[in-house]
Amino acid sequence: MKDLGSLMKQAQAMQQKLAEAQARIAELEVEGTSGGGMVKVVLKGSGELAKVDLDESLMAxxxxxxxADLVIxxxxxxxxxxxxxxxELMKQAAGPLAGMPGMPKLF
Incomplete structure (x- = not known):
């Protein structure tokens, strides 16, 4: 039973790491660009579009x-x-178990 207790502790530690990874993902913001930087968009970790920045020369x-094509x-x-x-965040959280069947996916 000692091994079962150790396994349970490892599972709890993994669960904590995954929860922390989910929190970090929620805080993510990434920028995408096109047209040589003439169009920039920012996505939040949830996938929500947070910002669109258009170069004024495109307003003609x-x-x-x-x-439209550049925004896409x-x-x-x-x-x-x-x-x-x-x-990458999920891989870091899952460690050696990353990619194994049964590991939760956030996206």
Whole structure:
């Protein structure tokens, strides 16, 4: 039974690490860009779009389609960065158990 107690302690420690990783993920903010920095978006850890910054040169008449494409590209860039940051935090929290079946996924 001594091994069972040790296993339970390890499980509790893992649970705590995962909870801490989830809290860090919730606090994440990543920036995505497109058009050479003419469009910037910020995503929160939850995936919520928090900010859009457009270069004023894009505000010319007839540029609507270009702006839309650049916003989509900037969002995709930010989403890739967010996914990578979330995966890294979960990998750090899970340690040697990362990627094993049954490990919780946040995204």
């Amino acid at each position: 008449p007839g540029e609507g389609e270009v702006v 590209a900037a969002h995709a860039d930010a989403k890739r960065k967010l996914d990578a940051a979330q995966a």
